[in-house]
Amino acid sequence: MTAETELTDLAAGIAREAGELALWRREEGVHLAATKSSLADIVTEADREVEALVRARLREARPGDGFLGEESDADAGVTGITWVVDPIDGTVNYAYGIPAYAVSIAAVRGEAVPGRWEALAAAVFAPAHDELFTAARGEGAWRGSVRLAVTSATPAGALWDFAAGALLVAEAGGVVTRVDTASARPMLIAAGPDVHARLTVLLDEEA
Template sequence: MSSATLTELDARYHFACDVAKTAASRALAWYQQRHQLVVEHKKDLQDVVSEADRNVEQLVKHLIYERFPDDAVLGEESGGDTGNARFIWVIDPIDGTSSFLNGLHNWCVSLAIVCENEPVIGVVSDPNHHETFHACRGKGAWVNDKRIQAHSAQRLDQGLLGLSSANSQPAEPLLHFISGLLAQGGMFIRNGSGALMSAWAAAGRLIGYYEAHMNPWDGLPGIVLMREAGGITNDYLSQDGLKKGNPVLLANAVIYPQLKTLLPALPTL
């Protein structure tokens, strides 16, 4: 467990919530003029980035470095050198860029803080629905000022599962997982933003969330949120997850092993 003091965590927790809301407001302004954005493709046609992503990330980095100059920042669009910093901010300025560019409300600002290889703070801000999901180690999980907790489902047919997959991942394991889920009466949704769906799972709107590979700026907020909401997750930061990413599986203590049995034997699950 990290040795971060309550004072260190509190200062960053409150600031992280403020930064995420500020970034979400800026992103919403871009969203309202999205037809004018310059859009580029990264690895494939589904992997896109716009000037809005870069602008919002620059804003977030500026705010963090101004307040906590010794902290490191790792961003989806501009990367970053974590060096020997105790606190590492991991940010995705707009998770769900495809939804964002196509006028769908399923996108968010995603932010997490890691201290000594432990995720300690997670924030997901959704400006379209005026919701900010936030959690800090030992302080519970919240949406705005309301406490949230993981779904109470005991079986896979008692709610919706959040599910996603990147084009870089093979389809066959996911199809096997979906087949097993449906065979048990389960249902799933995929909305274009893994960070937002994992926040919904922490809030008990979904029975859990699974993705075969998530980058840290999308996966870590949900990890913190679900743990503080009373659920369990895989060990995301094992095997250099901060650099390489890892699978994400999160649910309550009863549903988690049921989902795990449908998955291939992955070291981090």
């Protein structure tokens, strides 16, 4: 077993546990929101609870690693490995009961800044569908036990959380790049090599 695979296994187990907590909090939160608080407050609390669980599990397993989440302070760590976590990716869907949300966990090496790190391991768990997506650098991308591969067809676009999703795309044979735009946020291109090349050309022509 490679170091990347070990990191992926750890991320997968924690993502599944965290996802189950998110699912339970969503179901319980709908009831609580009707009597004690607003649904927005429940969702915010769930975000924090899920991230706290992930952070605690990672600290237990790998106490020297760094941590970068959405709901708590960053920690640089001392090992050179940082865990990038989105506790509930798709909070709007989560709030409205749409089952398109997930726990996203990635282990990266290097500076914990998008575009400056090297993704080593990734796990994305969608609890409402009980689907687990994983990737380890050099070991491919998987949905459960099924290996994934990108397609050359382009009937519709696709969207991934950057840290974990980018490694899933790359290990499935795709290409992921960030493109600076005139807007405040950069654009993310994630596609098969041919489609990625065509999109890049089109964007260059528009620039």
